[in-house]
Amino acid sequence: MRTSRCLVVTEPERMEMREYPIPSIGPREMLLKVEMVSICGSDPKKYQGTAMWAVEWGGMPFPFILGHEMVGFLDDVGAEAGRLHNVKSGDRVVVEPYIACGRCRYCGSGNYQLCVSRHTYGFSKSCATPPHLWGGNAEYLFIADGSKVHKIAPGVPAEAACLLSVIGNGVRWIKTRGELSFGETVAILGPGAQGLATVIAARQAGAERIIVLGLRRDTIRLDLAREFGATHTAIVEDTSQVEAVRDATDGEMADVVVECTGAAASIALAPELLRPLGRCVLVGSMGGGKTAAMATDRWTLRELTIRGGLGQAWNCEDAARIINSRRFAVEKMITHRLPLEQGEEGIRFFMAGHPECIRVALRP
Ligand SMILES: [Zn+2]
Numbered sequence: 492m493r494t495s496r497c498l499v500v501t502e503p504e505r506m507e508m509r510e511y512p513i514p515s516i517g518p519r520e521m522l523l524k525v526e527m528v529s530i531c532g533s534d535p536k537k538y539q540g541t542a543m544w545a546v547e548w549g550g551m552p553f554p555f556i557l558g559h560e561m562v563g564f565l566d567d568v569g570a571e572a573g574r575l576h577n578v579k580s581g582d583r584v585v586v587e588p589y590i591a592c593g594r595c596r597y598c599g600s601g602n603y604q605l606c607v608s609r610h611t612y613g614f615s616k617s618c619a620t621p622p623h624l625w626g627g628n629a630e631y632l633f634i635a636d637g638s639k640v641h642k643i644a645p646g647v648p649a650e651a652a653c654l655l656s657v658i659g660n661g662v663r664w665i666k667t668r669g670e671l672s673f674g675e676t677v678a679i680l681g682p683g684a685q686g687l688a689t690v691i692a693a694r695q696a697g698a699e700r701i702i703v704l705g706l707r708r709d710t711i712r713l714d715l716a717r718e719f720g721a722t723h724t725a726i727v728e729d730t731s732q733v734e735a736v737r738d739a740t741d742g743e744m745a746d747v748v749v750e751c752t753g754a755a756a757s758i759a760l761a762p763e764l765l766r767p768l769g770r771c772v773l774v775g776s777m778g779g780g781k782t783a784a785m786a787t788d789r790w791t792l793r794e795l796t797i798r799g800g801l802g803q804a805w806n807c808e809d810a811a812r813i814i815n816s817r818r819f820a821v822e823k824m825i826t827h828r829l830p831l832e833q834g835e836e837g838i839r840f841f842m843a844g845h846p847e848c849i850r851v852a853l854r855p
């Protein structure tokens with residue numbers, strides 16, 4: 492019987508390596524040999540056992556395997572799955588985080604990121620019972636019916652490929668939620684991986700001006716933002732957000748603002764950066780009952796739209812095209828790599844928030 496090494500979260504803030512049997516694959520299922528997995532900004536809360544969804548469910552399903560941003564090679568492909576996804580054993584693919592039930596009203600309307608089953612890789616199911624392999628922090632991943640996979644060209648660095656869903660988020664916030672048109676101006680608050688993915692999506696969508704606001708400690712991230720196509724960057728300790736956007740737009744302000752910091756002051760300010768008919772997408776605002784006071788007059792006076800932005804759905808198709816095109820050096824967002832066995836060290840390092848660290852990736 493074949494087994495898979497897995498990095499298992501056994502209880503809050505505790506991981507250990509375990510081996511689980513590799514399950515046999517049904518006609519609609521597949522098996523991935525993981526090449527690389529990135530630690531997501533949402534992983535620390537799952538590791539700590541305080542992820543918002545899990546709190547809603549009444550607790551995390553310990554023990555579980557973290558990791559939902561993975562690239563690898565298909566090791567086994569069920570006959571129906573092969574036809575459905577147009578893949579075969581040996582193909583290099585990224586697996587999307589969401590597993591759609593395919594039957595609920597959200598799946599039915601193409602919004603499977605809101606599927607009522609709330610089933611995602613990397614934390615929604617315990618690894619204690621078969622098929623065990625529900626997370627990317629492992630040698631092998633079980634790919635359930637309802638998953639989506641995207642082929643990755645051989646020359647693409649694994650570091651770029653594993654960030655496909657992150658780029659998908661940027662595409663969602665710019666294209667689907669922000670409704671950006673060619674030639675418009677985008678302001679992005681917070682240059683973490685999600686903010687940088689938003690820069691890439693804005694560039695791809697033909698934004699004329701891309702303004703990225705960060706802190707003094709974000710120097711490396713702001714440099715990368717410029718490399719990805721940001722036309723203006725500013726440090727908010729030196730200049731106010733409103734002033735920075737006003738200066739960059741000759742007083743016209745932005746068409747789309749994407750708020751990625753999740754800081755209450757930044758959320759409150761985000762609509763102030765918009766011109767009339769502007770769209771504000773709030774993506775960093777999760778974090779347990781946050782409130783932000785906003786001056787609402789302008790929403791009406793300028794006919795603003797304020798929207799939430801969650802995860803990518805069909806936007807991963809665009810993200811796969813962006814990654815396979817090699818137009819952007821997406822891999823530069825992975826600043827640190829570790830073997831799977833040191834994954835707990837990796838997540839702790841990531842959580843410490845070192846300015847030189849954007850994303851940490853693990854190699855099984
Ligand atoms: Zn993620």
Ligand SMILES: [Zn+2]
Pocket residue numbers: 591592593594595596597598599603605606607608
């Ligand atoms: Zn569903």
